[in-house]
Amino acid sequence: MDRIGLNQARFGPGFISGTIFTGGFNSVTRGHVIDCSMEKSEEQGKSVNECMMKGCDEKAINPCDCGFKICRECYLDCLSSKGGGHCPGCKELILMVIRFAALGLFLAWRIRHPNREAMWLWGMSVTCEVWFAFSWLLDQLPKLCPVNRITDLSVLKDRYESPNLRNPKGRSDLPGIDVFVSTADPEKEPPLVTANTILSILAVDYPVEKLACYLSDDGGALLTFEALAETASFARTWVPFCRKHSIEPRNPEVYFGQKKDFLKNKVRLDFVRERRRVKREYDEFKVRINSLPESIRRRSDAYNAHEELRAKKKQMEMGGNLAEPLKVVKGIWMSDGSHWPGTWSSAEPDHSRGDHAGIIQAMLAPPNSEPVYGSEADAENLIDSTEVDIRLPMLVYVSREKRPGYDHNKKAGAMNALVRTSAIMSNGPFILNLDCDHYIHNSLALREGMCFMLDRGGDRICYVQFPQRFEGIDPSDRYANHNTVFFDVSMRAYDGLQGPMYVGTGCIFRRIALYGFSPPRATEHHGWFGSRKFKLLLRKKAKEPNPEEIALPVGGYEEDNDDLDIESLLLPKRFGNSTSLAASIPVAEYQGRLLQDLQGKGNQGRPAGSLAVPREPLDAATVAEAISVISCFYEDRTEWGKRVGWIYGSVTEDVVTGYRMHNRGWRSIYCVTKKDAFRGTAPINLTDRLHQVLRWATGSVEIFFSKNNALFASRRMKFLQRVAYLNVGLYPFTSMFLIVYCFLPALSLFSGQFIVQSLNVTFLVLLLLVSLSLCMLALLEIKWSGITLHDWWRNEQFWLIGGTSAHPAAVLQGLLKVIAGVDISFTLTSKSATPDDAEDEFADLYIVKWSFLMLPPITIMMINMIAIAVGSARTLYSPFPEWSKLLGGVFFSFWVLCHLYPFAKGLMGRSGRVPTIVYVWSGLLSITISLLWINISPPTGGHQGLRFEFP
Numbered sequence: 001m002d003r004i005g006l007n008q009a010r011f012g013p014g015f016i017s018g019t020i021f022t023g024g025f026n027s028v029t030r031g032h033v034i035d036c037s038m039e040k041s042e043e044q045g046k047s048v049n050e051c052m053m054k055g056c057d058e059k060a061i062n063p064c065d066c067g068f069k070i071c072r073e074c075y076l077d078c079l080s081s082k083g084g085g086h087c088p089g090c091k092e093l094i095l096m097v098i099r100f101a102a103l104g105l106f107l108a109w110r111i112r113h114p115n116r117e118a119m120w121l122w123g124m125s126v127t128c129e130v131w132f133a134f135s136w137l138l139d140q141l142p143k144l145c146p147v148n149r150i151t152d153l154s155v156l157k158d159r160y161e162s163p164n165l166r167n168p169k170g171r172s173d174l175p176g177i178d179v180f181v182s183t184a185d186p187e188k189e190p191p192l193v194t195a196n197t198i199l200s201i202l203a204v205d206y207p208v209e210k211l212a213c214y215l216s217d218d219g220g221a222l223l224t225f226e227a228l229a230e231t232a233s234f235a236r237t238w239v240p241f242c243r244k245h246s247i248e249p250r251n252p253e254v255y256f257g258q259k260k261d262f263l264k265n266k267v268r269l270d271f272v273r274e275r276r277r278v279k280r281e282y283d284e285f286k287v288r289i290n291s292l293p294e295s296i297r298r299r300s301d302a303y304n305a306h307e308e309l310r311a312k313k314k315q316m317e318m319g320g321n322l323a324e325p326l327k328v329v330k331g332i333w334m335s336d337g338s339h340w341p342g343t344w345s346s347a348e349p350d351h352s353r354g355d356h357a358g359i360i361q362a363m364l365a366p367p368n369s370e371p372v373y374g375s376e377a378d379a380e381n382l383i384d385s386t387e388v389d390i391r392l393p394m395l396v397y398v399s400r401e402k403r404p405g406y407d408h409n410k411k412a413g414a415m416n417a418l419v420r421t422s423a424i425m426s427n428g429p430f431i432l433n434l435d436c437d438h439y440i441h442n443s444l445a446l447r448e449g450m451c452f453m454l455d456r457g458g459d460r461i462c463y464v465q466f467p468q469r470f471e472g473i474d475p476s477d478r479y480a481n482h483n484t485v486f487f488d489v490s491m492r493a494y495d496g497l498q499g500p501m502y503v504g505t506g507c508i509f510r511r512i513a514l515y516g517f518s519p520p521r522a523t524e525h526h527g528w529f530g531s532r533k534f535k536l537l538l539r540k541k542a543k544e545p546n547p548e549e550i551a552l553p554v555g556g557y558e559e560d561n562d563d564l565d566i567e568s569l570l571l572p573k574r575f576g577n578s579t580s581l582a583a584s585i586p587v588a589e590y591q592g593r594l595l596q597d598l599q600g601k602g603n604q605g606r607p608a609g610s611l612a613v614p615r616e617p618l619d620a621a622t623v624a625e626a627i628s629v630i631s632c633f634y635e636d637r638t639e640w641g642k643r644v645g646w647i648y649g650s651v652t653e654d655v656v657t658g659y660r661m662h663n664r665g666w667r668s669i670y671c672v673t674k675k676d677a678f679r680g681t682a683p684i685n686l687t688d689r690l691h692q693v694l695r696w697a698t699g700s701v702e703i704f705f706s707k708n709n710a711l712f713a714s715r716r717m718k719f720l721q722r723v724a725y726l727n728v729g730l731y732p733f734t735s736m737f738l739i740v741y742c743f744l745p746a747l748s749l750f751s752g753q754f755i756v757q758s759l760n761v762t763f764l765v766l767l768l769l770v771s772l773s774l775c776m777l778a779l780l781e782i783k784w785s786g787i788t789l790h791d792w793w794r795n796e797q798f799w800l801i802g803g804t805s806a807h808p809a810a811v812l813q814g815l816l817k818v819i820a821g822v823d824i825s826f827t828l829t830s831k832s833a834t835p836d837d838a839e840d841e842f843a844d845l846y847i848v849k850w851s852f853l854m855l856p857p858i859t860i861m862m863i864n865m866i867a868i869a870v871g872s873a874r875t876l877y878s879p880f881p882e883w884s885k886l887l888g889g890v891f892f893s894f895w896v897l898c899h900l901y902p903f904a905k906g907l908m909g910r911s912g913r914v915p916t917i918v919y920v921w922s923g924l925l926s927i928t929i930s931l932l933w934i935n936i937s938p939p940t941g942g943h944q945g946l947r948f949e950f951p
């Protein structure tokens with residue numbers, strides 16, 4: 001039980017036997033066990049840490065990446081030829097083979113039996129099928145060993161927050177975490193949403209003095225700035241209230257909007273009274289936020305009028321011509337009567353979106369290290385906080401400098417600016433990144449993440465990614481916004497390899513991983529040349545110990561051997577040696593401490609990199625330095641975004657950033673908690689959703705093309721992890737084949753042909769086999785991931801909708817970028833605040849905005865509908881009707897149409913119900929067109945029939 005509440009429970013064989021994700025030894029729980037997988041290992045009479053091989057009672061060391069518990073000796077035995085050449089924990093692979101065989105047989109049959117009557121149809125369909133099989137293979141391969149993890153927060157508490165010899169007072173010894181929130185536009189990202197996110201962070205359950213929250217405002221907007229100031233002030237009420245009454249979630253908008261009984265489990269008598277007061281205070285806070293735009297406008301108007309008057313007066317005094325128009329800039333004014341340094345609505349030079357100074361304001365100063373208790377309720381204090389620690393974490397507003405002619409690299413640039421600023425202001429060894437609309441839903445989320453980071457071997461984890469979960473999605477989830485197949489199937493599968501992708505939000509990073517360091521012991525390469533088998537071979541040959549094992553300092557971080565100048569990243573060179581940094585300590589000393597920390601020395605047994613340089617009171621000099629590193633000039637001269645921090649040059653900086661870390665040999669962790677750790681919003685109307693998918697798909701294409709992130713240049717990435725990324729990269733290309741395939745049933749109906757010459761038994765049996773195995777596989781995925789059939793079906797549907805609209809557009813965009821260098825614009829995904837209309841929570845769902853992306857799916861839909869009509873008419877009129885061919889065609893057309901159903905619904909917008917006249921018209925049109933078709937190209941059978949009758 002020496003592990004920090006970590007538990008790697010593989011899906012046990014008890015779920016469904018004889019399938020891809022089960023079978024074999026699966027209960028490789030490492031350490032503290034909670035779920036049923038533990039019982040399984042107990043049943044087998046093995047203790048948790050014993051080797052799982054029969055007759056062996058050695059201590060298990062998990063030498064294989066699959067996590068199977070086996071001792072070193074047995075493992076090496078298994079790897080040798082007499083042991084079968086592979087680890088017994090990885091044996092699901094055999095099952096996979098059966099499935100491939102079925103698919104292979106089917107394809108082989110299809111290829112060997114061309115439809116000679118319609119070679120074109122056969123050729124097209126077989127090409128598509130081969131590609132689908134390939135992409136299916138790429139999709140399945142990484143799913144060999146999905147992982148589910150469980151943490152035990154009590155162990156974390158025991159280890160880091162209980163009194164012991166080294167820590168007699170039991171003060172929290174948890175490492176510092178800097179939380180980064182990004183916002184870019186107060187119009188599209190309502191300040192109230194951001195404010196609620198910030199409140200959920202300030203109230204999170206983590207040692208206050210170890211926490212710092214940074215808001216990056218790429219809009220440089222006074223509105224955001226003032227909203228944050230209001231938030232800081234409301235936090236003085238909200239945070240103690242949350243702490244005192246264990247409020248969940250700690251986002252006031254969500255908390256007060258909950259429909260469930262808020263008295264459940266509440267025992268304190270003052271709760272009801274205090275809740276009422278805080279609710280009232282929150283309502284007032286909301287109104288204040290809502291009134292901010294107007295108050296800023298009025299204030300600015302007043303100041304501007306005043307300025308104008310003064311200028312007029314001056315003009316008169318100087319004896320100027322009064323008729324001459326005066327040039328007075330219309331500025332934006334702060335409440336203290338000074339100009340706002342950020343952007344103005346008049347967009348003057350030095351005050352526009354792409355042209356303004358850097359701004360930093362610590363809205364809440366760093367707290368004391370000792371708890372501070374509040375006082376009884378009075379006029380100022382809404383709640384009695386005598387027993388509550390009322391300190392608040394540091395809160396900082398940051399708007400990085402922007403100047404024309406500099407690429408600001410969107411979100412990635414903003415995040416890197418925060419990495420540098422925070423290094424100077426708080427330097428937390430861990431960083432949590434959240435989008436402005438993703439709040440902390442589970443106040444223990446940070447602790448969950450720390451369980452992994454501080455666990456044994458945790459020093460090789462670059463980030464812990466939590467799933468994206470959403471609120472405000474329509475109940476039927478029409479456009480698969482929940483994306484459960486990705487977040488509950490794929491991501492867990494990747495966790496069984498080298499780790500999940502970074503998806504942009506809800507992710508805790510290790511700071512030094514962002515700095516471009518490689519993980520400790522990184523020289524253990526993956527792949528064949530890094531495999532134990534190969535090393536063993538080498539050792540046998542050389543008859544000497546493996547030099548790698550001796551040379552590697554355990555616990556130290558190796559600087560990436562690219563020509564990376566790590567000092568220039570940590571500190572701007574021009575500060576020289578005299579300036580103080582981070583903690584009013586000399587730079588040399590700071591660097592010394594940091595390096596010691598990185599090498600795992602001098603931090604009292606804690607994992608390397610977990611220690612922050614102690615934070616001292618924030619002074620003006622520190623903030624001034626923090627400002628200098630968010631200058632775009634500074635950005636321009638350093639290597640940020642090329643190899644460290646958030647990577648630039650992609651619309652999905654997140655995937656690329658995670659990719660680079662995996663590439664260096666880091667591992668990432670996927671942490672799905674019972675109670676969602678974070679929650680956010682997603683666009684629920686068709687157009688916005690398609691555009692969001694377009695962005696993701698474009699990112700995928702970029703991954704595939706960009707030579708900077710070349711997929712096969714990876715040095716330390718595992719093979720299957722590479723396959724996983726490759727799969728993401730190839731995904732949009734599959735759409736090309738998908739579009740063709742969606743037209744095939746229509747073409748087949750029009751021409752009266754089918755993809756096979758005749759529906760013979762072999763074909764049907766093989767088809768049945770393939771579809772059955774696909775269904776089984778889908779059901780299995782559903783079973784082990786816990787998603788519903790509905791989720792899965794929605795995902796299928798949206799896969800086709802996105803695959804025929806956004807994905808091909810992304811391929812085009814990607815090609816344009818690669819070939820012609822046309823840059824891709826990053827459009828902010830729109831976020832709706834609380835619904836305006838309480839009656840109609842999902843009003844957004846019915847907004848229809850025309851987009852070119854909709855053209856292909858509409859065409860596919862129309863053509864298939866017409867084709868069904870034409871095909872039916874042709875068969876009906878034919879003297880030798882080929883019913884089986886019609887049935888085949890209609891079935892596949894119908895399959896396509898079913899997938900497009902949500903799309904069709906989305907196009908209809910609000911009305912939802914289609915007027916009957918539409919049916920009448922489409923019926924009429926279809927019949928006319930089919931009749932026309934039959935007249936133009938009469939069915940061959942019909943011709944012959946006619947000739948026979950009238951010779």
Ligand SMILES: O=c1ccn([C@@H]2O[C@H](COP(=O)(O)OP(=O)(O)O[C@H]3O[C@H](CO)[C@@H](O)[C@H](O)[C@H]3O)[C@@H](O)[C@H]2O)c(=O)[nH]1
Binds near residue numbers: 414436828
């Ligand atoms: O110039 C910019 C543009 C965006 N953002 C922020 O980036 C975040 C994500 O943007 P959004 O438009 O909401 O993107 P989504 O499509 O919702 O985002 C998903 O996909 C993106 C690209 O893969 C990731 O960056 C996001 O974190 C992830 O949630 C928001 O907080 C923005 O404020 C900036 O800070 N500066």
Ligand SMILES: [Mn+2]
Binds near residue numbers: 435437681829
């Ligand atoms: Mn978003």
